[in-house]
Amino acid sequence: MRIGELAQRTGVSVRSLRYYEERGLLASERTPGGHREYAAKAVDRVVRIQVLFAAGLDSTTVASVLPCIHDEDGGPNELTTESLARDLMAERERIDRTIADLVRTRSILDEVIATAALPEGAGAR
Amino acid sequence: MRIGELAQRTGVSVRSLRYYEERGLLASERTPGGHREYAAKAVDRVVRIQVLFAAGLDSTTVASVLPCIHDEDGGPNELTTESLARDLMAERERIDRTIADLVRTRSILDEVIATAALPEGAGAR
DNA sequence: GTAGAACCTGACACCGATGTGAGGTTCAAG
DNA sequence: CTTGAACCTCACATCGGTGTCAGGTTCTAC
Numbered sequence: 001m002r003i004g005e006l007a008q009r010t011g012v013s014v015r016s017l018r019y020y021e022e023r024g025l026l027a028s029e030r031t032p033g034g035h036r037e038y039a040a041k042a043v044d045r046v047v048r049i050q051v052l053f054a055a056g057l058d059s060t061t062v063a064s065v066l067p068c069i070h071d072e073d074g075g076p077n078e079l080t081t082e083s084l085a086r087d088l089m090a091e092r093e094r095i096d097r098t099i100a101d102l103v104r105t106r107s108i109l110d111e112v113i114a115t116a117a118l119p120e121g122a123g124a125r
Numbered sequence: 126m127r128i129g130e131l132a133q134r135t136g137v138s139v140r141s142l143r144y145y146e147e148r149g150l151l152a153s154e155r156t157p158g159g160h161r162e163y164a165a166k167a168v169d170r171v172v173r174i175q176v177l178f179a180a181g182l183d184s185t186t187v188a189s190v191l192p193c194i195h196d197e198d199g200g201p202n203e204l205t206t207e208s209l210a211r212d213l214m215a216e217r218e219r220i221d222r223t224i225a226d227l228v229r230t231r232s233i234l235d236e237v238i239a240t241a242a243l244p245e246g247a248g249a250r
Numbered sequence: 251g252t253a254g255a256a257c258c259t260g261a262c263a264c265c266g267a268t269g270t271g272a273g274g275t276t277c278a279a280g
Numbered sequence: 281c282t283t284g285a286a287c288c289t290c291a292c293a294t295c296g297g298t299g300t301c302a303g304g305t306t307c308t309a310c
Contacts, residue, residue, distance in 0.1 A: 002307095004256065014257085015298060033306045035257055048233075054223065055230035058296070068237045085241035088234045095231050098179065099224055105180030106220050108173075109213045112193045116210035127277095129286065139287090140268060158276045160287055183266070 003028075003036045010046040017046065023059040025049050025066060055095060061087065128153075128161045135171040142171065148184040150174050150191060180220060186212065 007014045020026040021036070026045060028036035048069065052062045065088065068080045132139045145151040146161070151170060153161040173194065177187045190213065193205045 002257080013298070015300080018258090019297070031257095031306080033257085034259095035306065051226050051229055052233070053297075054226035056227075057230070065234070065237060068240065069233060070236065070240075080237055080241035082241060085238050088238050092231060092234050092238070095227050095234075099227050099231075101176050101179035102181075102220050102224050102227070104176055105182070106217060106224075108177070108194060109190070109217050109220070111195065112190060112205055113210050113213050113217070115193065115195075116205035116207060116213075127287080138268070140270085143289095144267070156276080156287095158287085159289095160276065178267075 001038050001040070001042075003038070006038050006042055006046065009043050010050070012046055012050060020046070020049055020059075024063045025059060056098065057091065061091065126163050126165070126167075128163070131163050131167055131171065134168050135175070137171055137175060145171070145174055145184075149188045150184060181223065182216065186216065 001009075003014050003017055006012075007017055010017075017026065021028060026042065026049065028038055028042075031037055045066070048066070049062060052065065053059075057065070064084055068084070126134075128139050128142055131137075132142055135142075142151065146153060151167065151174065153163055153167075156162055170191070173191070174187060177190065178184075182190070189209055193209070
């Protein structure tokens, strides 16, 4: 498929898809004229990239993690370096802290929302 | 206390503290000479601000939420507008989605880390 | 062969919290 | 007083993924 279709299927902008390629996250064949051509698997890959980005990984980290992820096509994914593993454990800790902050913030918001849900003279009326 | 001490106690840079003030998140008295002077409560407030930032709220949202948070000083915190509540619920959903992404990413990382922890010929030998 | 959609590269803008540096003032202690 | 640390304001830089525009080429369908 071409880039427009991939964008549509994944909900990711064309701009971003080109950026993913530039950063080495997403490969593409080219037509003789230079247009990008993607295999069907690309959809999954883009989705995965988005999830990793949403978790706060930067493109460099994503690039190093992606080839180590076991996906259905069972490619050669044994490349997990020890130093990469160290980086990922640091990343993991960061994620844990972030989750903790999010949960705390969520309950703060819940409290605030709750007080708003009781406009004036709540309890009995 | 002065800004340097507040920075040290909270682990937040002086620059950031000034920024919080500029955005209306943190108030300060001024000495006759113009130096900022903070009450002890400021420490708590700064910590709270950090948590909210870490959860991805922007300074505007933090500014609108802060006065609605019930803290020990029991100030007048009934200002929760209905429209604010709406914003916060949207924010809450975003947080939920983010947590979901983080959890997914964390387990991806765990998998990758696990394969690295089994260098060569793991199981039996 | 031609029109129009889709694509290409390259470059610059943005957001938002924070870093950093210049140049000047205030504070506290001797 | 004087000195050095701490503070002040103002302004510009940064990072990273994404938006967007410009100017040009390719593809598809008629």
